Amino acid sequence: xxxxxxxxxxxxxxxxxxxxxxxxxxxxxxxxxxxxxxxxxxxxxxxxxxxxxxxxxxxxxxxxxxxxxxxxxxxxxxxxxxxxxxxxxxxxxxxxxxxxxxxxxxxxxxxxxxxxxxxxxxxxxxxxxxxxxxxxxxxxxxxxxxxxxxxxxxxxxxxxxxxxxxxxxxxxxxxxxxxxxxxxxxxxxxxxxxxxxxxxxxxxxxxxxxxxxxxxxxxxxxxxxxxxxxxxxxxxxxxxxxxxxxxxxxxxxxxxxxxxxxxxxxxxxxxxxxxxxxxxxxxxxxxxxxxxxxxxxxxxxxxxxxxxxxxxxxxxxxxxxxxxxxxxxxxxxxxxxxxxxxxxxxxxxxxxxxxxxxxxxxxxxxxxxxxxxxxxxxxxxxxxxxxxxxxxxxxxxxxxxxxxxxxxxxxxxxxxxxxxxxxxxxxxxxxxxxxxxxxxxxxxxxxxxxxxxxxxx
Numbered sequence: 001x002x003x004x005x006x007x008x009x010x011x012x013x014x015x016x017x018x019x020x021x022x023x024x025x026x027x028x029x030x031x032x033x034x035x036x037x038x039x040x041x042x043x044x045x046x047x048x049x050x051x052x053x054x055x056x057x058x059x060x061x062x063x064x065x066x067x068x069x070x071x072x073x074x075x076x077x078x079x080x081x082x083x084x085x086x087x088x089x090x091x092x093x094x095x096x097x098x099x100x101x102x103x104x105x106x107x108x109x110x111x112x113x114x115x116x117x118x119x120x121x122x123x124x125x126x127x128x129x130x131x132x133x134x135x136x137x138x139x140x141x142x143x144x145x146x147x148x149x150x151x152x153x154x155x156x157x158x159x160x161x162x163x164x165x166x167x168x169x170x171x172x173x174x175x176x177x178x179x180x181x182x183x184x185x186x187x188x189x190x191x192x193x194x195x196x197x198x199x200x201x202x203x204x205x206x207x208x209x210x211x212x213x214x215x216x217x218x219x220x221x222x223x224x225x226x227x228x229x230x231x232x233x234x235x236x237x238x239x240x241x242x243x244x245x246x247x248x249x250x251x252x253x254x255x256x257x258x259x260x261x262x263x264x265x266x267x268x269x270x271x272x273x274x275x276x277x278x279x280x281x282x283x284x285x286x287x288x289x290x291x292x293x294x295x296x297x298x299x300x301x302x303x304x305x306x307x308x309x310x311x312x313x314x315x316x317x318x319x320x321x322x323x324x325x326x327x328x329x330x331x332x333x334x335x336x337x338x339x340x341x342x343x344x345x346x347x348x349x350x351x352x353x354x355x356x357x358x359x360x361x362x363x364x365x366x367x368x369x370x371x372x373x374x375x376x377x378x379x380x381x382x383x384x385x386x387x388x389x390x391x392x393x394x395x396x397x398x399x400x401x402x403x404x405x406x407x408x409x410x411x412x413x414x415x416x417x418x419x420x421x422x423x424x425x426x427x428x429x430x431x432x433x434x435x436x437x438x439x440x441x442x443x444x445x446x447x448x449x450x451x452x453x454x455x456x457x
Contacts, residue, residue: 026332026339028056028086029346030325033306035059035089035278036313040066048313051321052083058349059089059145061309062101069107070141070377071392071423077142087357089193089307091145094134098165099148102137107379109133109454114150118169118179127179131186133437133452138192140376140451144357145193147241147278149183151176151227152203156219161208168203173226180231188238193356195278196236198243199267200225200256209244209286214255217248229271237275238352240267242305244286255286258299268304276352278307297324298331306345374399376442376451378428384457385431389414389440396420400443403428403453406436414440430455 024032034057038048051057060080067073077090092101097113104110111134117127138146153176154168162168169179184194198209201224207214228240242257256262257279267273279300287296293315300308308324315323331337375392391401401414411433414426430438433455440451 024056024086024346026342027325027329029342030328031056031321032058032086032349033301033308033342033345034321034324035061035091035307035309036320037061037063037311038066038313044314047319049083051313051319052080052088053085055319055321055325056086057084057088057321058086059091059307061091061093061147061311062143063093063311064101064103064105067101067106069379071375071390073102073106073141074375074377074392081142087353089145089353089357090143091147091195092138092143093147094138094143095148095150095167096130096134097167099150099167100134102134102141104380104382107377107381108137109382109452113166114169114179115154115166118175122175124178124182127182128186131183135187135190135192136450136452138187139190140449143192145195145239146187147195147197149180149194149196150198151180151196151231152198152201153221153224153227155201155204155221155224156206159203159205161205161210162203173223174230177227177230180227181234184231184236184238191356193238193352195239195241196228196231197241198245198280199228199240200243200245200247200262202243202245205245207286209255209280210284212285213246213290214244214286215246215248217246220245220247225266225271228267228273232271232273237273238356239276239278239307240273241278241280241309242267243280244284254291254299254303257282257287257305258291258296258303260303262303264304274348276306276348277304279305279309281309281311283311294327297327298336301328301337301341301345304341306348374442374444374447374449376440376449378440378451378453382454382456383430384455386427386429387453389426389428389453390423391419391426391442392423393419393421397444401426402441404439404441405433406438411438428453 038060039045081088093099094102096111100111102108112130150167152162152168153173154163154171157163169176187194201220204219205214205216244255244257246255251259251261263277310320313320332339378387378389380387399419400416402410403412404410435455435457438453442449
């Protein structure tokens with residue numbers, strides 16, 4: 001596998017999105033602090049496009065119901081980025097296992113859970129291989145942020161949100177640190193941002209914060225912070241997601257996601273985190289049943305949060321982005337939120353975007369040739385014994401397509417021809433091949449893209 005990656009990426013470098021640089025107004029800075037979900041069509045999607053283009057929305061999160069197949073997904077992410085004046089964070093939850101938005105249902109493959117990687121395999125090679133495969137999926141699909149890994153320590157083996165869903169690498173904090181480090185590294189190699197979750201630790205909770213107030217005062221263990229401490233000391237600076245987790249000895253009113261003590265005093269001042277803080281989804285019942293919407297927004301920002309995450313772009317039948325921008329602007333005018341707080345959040349967001357917001361094209365920097373972009377997908381994946389490979393071209397160009405095994409050996413030359421713009425399909429019959437991971441390589445000039453496929457017999 002390492003030989004194959006070396007072969008594939010030996011002469012290539014990444015190009016970054018080049019968006020116009022302009023002075024940002026206060027309202028545009030607030031827009032950058034918001035990440036919202038989206039419907040699939042209709043006037044609500046039109047509202048999202050307006051949020052992106054006119055209100056400087058900072059990010060979009062996509063869920064399984066948005067994602068049909070690899071070509072559709074890439075077309076969607078390209079469409080969203082095409083409306084942005086400032087490059088979007090386009091995020092997804094791709095932990096592996098049950099929480100994996102790209103999976104066998106939409107043209108990818110079933111993935112191992114953190115539990116399987118940490119408890120059963122417990123090897124660097126296995127964790128890296130799984131993260132590497134998923135990172136390439138995200139790269140090809142146009143995502144630049146993965147809301148993963150889960151770094152919760154498996155303190156409570158019956159925790160409904162973590163242990164029961166096999167989302168934790170281990171009940172040993174150092175093992176969680178190790179596997180998280182390997183996972184993060186594979187995504188960062190492709191300039192994909194990650195987000196550790198759920199600070200300060202959901203692994204001991206007896207309630208799922210999706211469904212109700214989650215008090216960890218009597219179950220939380222201090223060692224749950226060790227994973228964050230070690231990762232931060234190791235140079236981690238992407239993003240950390242705060243959980244809606246109430247800890248009375250830290251804050252008698254608010255859970256960690258709304259708590260100045262949790263975010264500023266503990267996470268930033270004590271642990272030394274300099275990166276982006278993002279909330280868990282803000283319409284979860286842990287908040288909705290206990291705090292008003294406006295109160296939640298104000299407390300979250302004053303706590304030191306940078307990105308506010310929502311599963312929708314609509315609030316009270318109007319643009320959620322427009323509502324929040326107006327609300328925060330009024331609270332600044334009233335002296336309830338300091339404008340400097342917005343400036344600091346904006347600066348952290350833009351620093352992360354400068355490092356992680358990328359184009360998916362992989363180009364030889366020595367070549368003056370700049371062919372049109374192309375996307376690769378296959379369906380089904382995993383497959384047995386055949387699958388359809390689809391190559392989507394934005395313009396006509398000379399294309400070479402071949403398939404290799406995990407050792408980099410060519411098993412089939414698919415095509416070498418001048419192709420018109422559009423989607424081209426090729427049937428690949430692997431009846432004579434052994435089970436395993438195979439790779440489609442598509443080359444146009446000096447541009448190379450690689451797509452993994454899994455043959456299961």
